[in-house]
Amino acid sequence: MMFQKTDANPEEVKNLMKLTFYTQRKQVNQGKTIKYLMEEWPFWFRELGMAVHFKELTGIGLNETLIRNVDLKGERLLNYMNTVCANKSKKLLQAVSKLKVVRGELTGCSEDVKDMVLLLLSYFDEKEDAMFCYVEDTCLAGEVQMDQLYLTPTIVVCGRSCYSSKRFMLSVDRNIVHDNITSFISALCMMFGSYYCFNIHYPSQLASTLEFLQRCFFSINPEKGTKVEKTNTSHLHVKPRVLTLIQELSDYEWRDV
Structure with missing residues (x-):
């Protein structure tokens, strides 16, 4: 729902991406398709969301x-x-x-x-x-x-x-x-x-x-x-x-x- 709005708060998106990192990793490790992940986590496929996930995963910006x-x-x-x-x-x-x-x-x-x-x-x-x-x-x-x-x-x-x-x-x-x-x-x-x-x-x-x-x-x-x-x-x-x-x-x- 937030993704469909044009005025989503970047800090809120960043925080929610961090909070749901475990579930995202679990679904990737389970072999969920890219199409499925796009539907479940649309912000992950935007620059901000991917940067948050990558930082949580690797510790690197x-x-x-x-x-x-x-x-x-x-x-x-x-x-x-x-x-x-x-x-x-x-x-x-x-x-x-x-x-x-x-x-x-x-x-x-x-x-x-x-x-x-x-x-x-x-x-x-x-x-x-x-x-x-x-x-x-x-x-x-x-x-x-x-x-x-x-x-x-x-x-x-x-x-x-x-x-x-x-x-x-x-x-x-x-x-x-x-x-x-x-x-x-x-x-x-x-x-x-x-x-x-x-x-x-x-x-x-x-x-x-x-x-x-x-x-x-x-x-x-x-x-x-x-x-x-x-x-x-x-x-x-x-x-x-x-x-x-x-x-x-x-x-x-x-x-x-």
């Missing part, structure tokens, strides 16, 4: 942790990718050049985060379409072709690129759970948070990118274990490669030319 780490490490990562990595890899050099053209004169934290994610996907040679689905900028939730989407959390970009889009949607288990996210950073946080809130493994197509974001930008650093889905082939190679990049970044000192 979703948006604030990402933004703080982008401030601390984002420039270094971008500079490293644009220079050292681009000089070593023809594919990454092409990705850097393409992003400069697409981004144009746009500046700001949000644009830097878009660059970071797209360059990480290129660096790890992972599938962009497993994280992003591009649709027309006027596309409505009911018009999204669900068979184009992965079952895992996917950001639906309403526009030809992340840079031109003014609106994003979030899909989980091929359900559009939020159809009007106006910030890329919010969309990224909700996509990442969904893996934890709904007990979803990282798909092999995005394993390294998500694990890097997890460790470097969302500050989740378990000593052992991984959220990467288990496949017939060993997935142990993911962690060393991610940790190697983190180590190289910590050793890298960028200088103004």
